[in-house]
Amino acid sequence: MAPALTDPTAAYLAAPTKTPNLVAPEPEHCPGPESEQAGQGDACAGCPNQTICASAPKGPDPDIPLITARLSQVKHKILVLSGKGGVGKSTFSTLLAHAFATNPESTVYVCDTDISGPSIPKMMGVEAETIHVSNAGWSPVWVTDNLGAMSIQFMLPNRDDAVIWRGPKKNGLIKQFLKDVEWGEADYLIVDTPPGTSDEHLSVNSLLKESGVDGAVVVTTPQEVSLLDVRKEIDFCKKAGIKILGLVENMSGYVCGNCQTTSHVFRPTTGGGRRLARTMGIPFLGSVPLDPRVGMACDYGESFLESYPNSPASKAIQSVVRAVSEQIGEDPEKVIPSEPLV
Incomplete structure (x- = not known):
């Protein structure tokens, strides 16, 4: 049964983090009382x-x-990263999850680690749901029979409530997601992360390292201002020891809803994602054009791939998923067949 707001989930939101007894609030850039740098950082x-x-x-x-x-x-376990906000990373995470879930034999989960701006529940049409708690732990919210999600949004009393937390408390909740959620037997866990190379990324990487992370899919758009931050994300992955499964160029063109013609909106001034991938020595997974119906599907919590299977964007997403499948050692034709979705 779903917990009441006064039960474990709401209680956790109000509870302090599991830290030593502090005499004052942590400063803005606190490394964390349990960090190796605790008491020694700037x-x-x-x-x-x-x-x-x-x-x-x-x-x-x-x-x-x-x-x-x-x-x-x-x-x-697949991370979805981008050093830049606004590149459609959460949208891509939902598309990736829906694509993997088109195989009814696969069980897919999405873990939303963007604590301050959770958007996965809205995009998957389960925004009004709450977390179910049992003796086995927290249960993910099911979107379809084989697709589930976990997010702080399910724990908030009101959907417009702001989460104003410092790094240590955010890290504590991410740990709760990984430690206390009853993930069970599953084929894919897609971890959607916030922009940047901040606490959440370090926390997810350190907590998942022992369990084995397949790698990260890095998302960018064609403009140089986006590529600038994505280069930093790639450097972060290399320094943190995260394997990069490949780079995806999102919003690489605009798909006309009437004639299906694709035209460039954000023109690559320096070669775009393909050239960046070649320069950085990482796989290029593909380009996904901008279809206005993707945003509409996310607003209504629907699967774009099922609603518009013949869109160039749908076909591009399927191609990216097959490329990701190859990188993680799966047969692309078993993960998602090359035939159009029906």
Whole structure:
């Protein structure tokens, strides 16, 4: 049964993070009381908690073995990253999930780790749902028979409530998602992340590393201003030891709803995603054109791939999914057949 707002989910929102007893709030750039840099970082200078944090126990996170055990039956774990906001990363995550879920034999989950701006529930049409709690843990919200989602949106009393949290508390909730959600046996876990190379990315990477992450799909748009930030994301992946499955160029053209002709809106001034992938030595997974009906489908929480199977955008998404399948060692024709969706 769904928990009441006064039960575990709402209680968690109001609860402090599991940290040492601090005498003052964490500063804006706090490395976290449990971090190896606690009490030693630049943000620690002059902080009333400096001595407390410096003397707190350090070492490997004791919850990592629990997370590894919880995710042991999830076959593939894929991160969706982008250093730039507004490139359609969450939209792409939902399209990727729906594409994998077109195979009825596959079980697919999407974990929304954008704590401040969760959008996956809206795009999947389950915004009004709440998390179900049982003795086995939190249950994902089911979108279809084989597609589920987890997001902080399911825990908020009102859908317009702002989540005003510092890094340590965000990281704590991400850990809850990975440790306490009853993922069970699944084929794909797609982790949608916020823009940038911030706390959430470091937390997800460190918590998932032991359980085995297949890699990251990096999303960009053709303009140089987007590629500039995506280069930083690629560098982050290399430094953090995250395998890059490939680069996707989103919004690479505009699909006319009437004649289906594709024309360029955001023209690549420096070669776009394909050239960036070649320069950085990473696979180029494909280009996905901008179809206005994608946004409409997300607004109504529908599957664009099912509603408009003959759109150039749908065919491009299928091509990208087959390319991702190859990168994770799956047979593309078994994951998503090359024939048009029906």
